[in-house]
Amino acid sequence: MIKPTIERPSSVASVSSPCRSCSRGPLLAVLLISLVVTNAEEVSNLTNVWPTANGRPLITTAVVSSTPSNLRIAYCLALVGAPTVAMAAQHLAAISLLRQTGTKKDVLSMQSPNSILRLGDALRTLDTKVVFVPHVEGKCRTSSSAEQSRFRFSFSFHILRVYEQTQYDKILYLDGDLAVRTPPDRLVEAWARQGTTELRTPTGCNRVPDQKHYNTGVWGITPSRDYAARLYPWLAAGKFPCGIGSQTWVEFFGANNSWTRASLAWNLKADQGTSRCMRKWGLREAHVVHWSGNRKPLGLRTADPVEARALAAYQAAHLRWLTFLDAPAVDNIRIWHNRTHTQRSGATNQSALSMPLPRCNASAPDVAPKASMRQRLCAKPEVRAALSAASVPVLWSRDLVRSQKRFMNEKPFAASKFEPFIEQLPRNSLMSSAWPDGCEMCDTCAVVGAGGSLRKFEHGAQIDGHSLVLRPNWIITKGYENKVGTRTSINLFFGVEGMMEQFEKHQRSLPEERRAIGLITSNSDRSVASFFRYMHRVRKSTVLNKTATAAETLVTPSRVFLTTDAVYHKALAELCRATGEGCMWQRTSGTMRPSTGFISVIIALQICRNVSLFGLTDDPCQPFHYYGEPKATCTKAIPTKNDEPLHWFEKEHEIYARWHREGRLTVPT
Incomplete structure (x- = not known):
């Protein structure tokens, strides 16, 4: 098999990848996909959207070697802080669009502990693994919009826990306000073969990222507990304005990391004009449409034809999951309630949680007295x-x-x-907090x-x-x-x-x-x-x-x-x-x-x-x-x-x- 010619950015100091024998994280299985491209025309059609090094196509031969069989790759999206039902529906919408591309790789839902009913059922339907993460404590200077800025600061502290997911060799982190339109597997595999620490996508309407300017809404990282152990104290000790987030931090802290460039097609910002940016750089496809900045997908309308298709898919998925989460049904019990605007914004659905108890069949075997007391116990939210x-x-x-x-x-x-x-x-709540020498997962x-x-x-x-x-x-x-x-x-x-x-x-x-x-x-x-x-x-x-x-x-x-x-x-x-x-x-x-x-x-x-x-x-x-006295006779009593x-x-x-x-x-x- 012919190996691809790969060039790495020469302007950045290379950082070796973390060892694969590092401690492992939460319970997660891995399905690996090998890539073999045998058609030269197919490769040439990818040069506008494939990751590049120093502005050149990453792949320069017609035949591409497959991803190493022991390489573990996953996608990760975050639902952290104090998420509402509406936020959870956005999270699910982004995951469902990713799954609709046909990827079979692991998808992680990185969450703060929450009590959103049926979220676990939804994630199981989407074959998504849940990873609970704790807070990373830190302080920031207040700004003009203190409440919103502190939220952004806190959210960023949470999502950087992605570095702890060392059960994987490479992770592509994705924001929840984007629509993935093309399978990203080959993108991530090509980056993984290159061996750099990060995969970076450009900011704004720029064709490619540079060393100091890239967008972490679509961002490849190499998990490392050692790296995380150095990052968290740096964050906690820093005097940052509340308004800045993970994107600014990693640009400073990871300045010397080795990295691979990805085309703008993998992170087209809707606030920049999706179709306009595609025309500017001659991009044939929009692989990821990202509603970054203040332009968010909920309640949005657009005349941009490329954005409109992605927006319709995202809003439809969001509505489906919002309905699913906002109308709990347990064991075939029908729940009738009014969905108010407040409930759709994430408030707890009290009518669903206080529904009438089903009546036990008194003639059924094993039905015991005081069933209503046990039922009330089981019916607790x-x-x-x-x-x-x-x-x-x-x-x-x-x-x-x-x-x-x-x-x-x-x-x-x-x-x-x-x-x-x-x-x-x-x-x-991580086991390592009580058991430093033990395994986390x-x-x-x-x-x-x-x-x-x-x-x-x-x-x-x-x-x-x-x-x-x-x-x-x-x-x-x-x-x-x-x-x-x-x-x-x-x-x-x-x-x-x-x-x-x-x-x-x-x-x-x-x-x-x-x-x-x-x-x-x-x-x-x-x-x-x-x-x-x-x-x-x-x-x-x-x-x-x-x-x-x-x-x-x-x-x-x-x-x-x-x-x-x-x-x-x-x-x-x-x-x-x-x-x-x-x-x-x-x-x-x-x-x-x-x-x-x-x-x-x-x-x-x-x-x-x-x-x-x-x-x-x-x-x-x-x-x-087993340490008791032997039985005189065999009995189940x-x-x-x-x-x-x-x-x-x-x-x-x-x-x-x-x-x-x-x-x-x-x-x-």
Whole structure:
């Protein structure tokens, strides 16, 4: 195969690409597309729109080598800050137009935690992966339009988190106010083969970008945690006007990055006159139409024929997704409500969230008394939102205390109650905040329960071979190493002060490399109250051992952290879906509570790419716990001392089996 002749910009210092062995990010699969062009005429037709180096076509031969098979490429769009329904619909419109071009590459939706109903369903329909990102703290000088400028400043701080998505080698970042009209795969692949750090598109109506002037609405980056670690402190320490954003920052900070030019056809600005710019530079196609500046696509009309086609497609997609998001329907329940202008602008649709409960079929098997109480639990807006969310944050953090008014567990309370302990909470909800030496998104994870079925197998070595081992409850492993393994990365348990203290004491007795972190379940007010009391004791102990000057930088030495209420909502939502929205239950209890084991599985699905379950199935001939006394006879009955009316272990086992069939996790045998 003939290799293409490629020229790199000589005026810019070359920066080597980050290593591919760097730590990986969130759970994301990659589909790679190879490119082989065998027709010389096809290549010549691309010279006006293909990326160029030093003003020349990037491809100068008729045959192009394919993209390396191990190269990971994705597109990324951001929905950050405090997004409204209307903003989410714009986000979805841009993604749907990108998908309509036929690309099969991964698309990322980089989001701040939000409660927009059905957004997760919409993104799954578009085969889009969700990545939650925390705040990057920083300050700016006020300007004439302070509120709008601060929003732009904050938004820019968020979107630069794209550099942390190191599970990919190259990412093309796209703004949400543009319409992609042509598959960008070959553009990105050609840039990736060139090996430069960035792909840059021009500003205004310029034909190509230059070193200091380029537009980040269509912008290729090489993810690197090292680069991000240098960028964030630089941003936080800078004295920037609120009005400037990521485009200005990266032009300064990335001035010495190596880069490849892309034609204006890949970022035609509508405010410059789309057709006018195409005529000026002889462009035959508009691959991306971008409504940059103050010219935005919603409610816009235009006489420009090229812009009009892109605008019609964008506005139609936006209206479809706005209707989808603004009219939630859960399990075939019809919702009748009026869509007001306020609702279309993003206000919560209260009529949809307070709809009448469906009536349980009293003659159906397993329908238990107090069904209406369980139904009301399942009908809570936060539970319904969690069901459609692609993923949820795991750690309760300072960011969430500041952005969330209430902690919505079984007995909701004001998030401000965490203020006395806020410095003891992790800065954000990423696992690296609590577990610096661990993986942010682990490749293989084992969730190891205490089920008696573990006695039948010797899975110990297989369990220890996983990147992360998560054990619900703090249970015995000594004497059963060949069956249950020896490693523990995370223990999840109900909040009891004495147990937290014992856990910490035990971890301090272990070598640093063998220490685990503890996660506390958040559903029960008793569990959270115990966490409060324990944090107060830790804080008091820490303050007494610090000098007056060091007290300002107080950080708790505790390895115990609280899980978010969103984890509880996600687990409860899955139980609701499996029990007819609470109609079916094994007991007369009006409360249904996911077990610690079930919550552990939910957490693993948020932070792991491949999840395997051990000891979370029952066996009628084995003891309830693997360390328990053998049964006298085979029976499916749960021992009285282990029977808990708030849990339904058998139903949870059915859910695991369904997820195994669907490929969401593996249950080894």
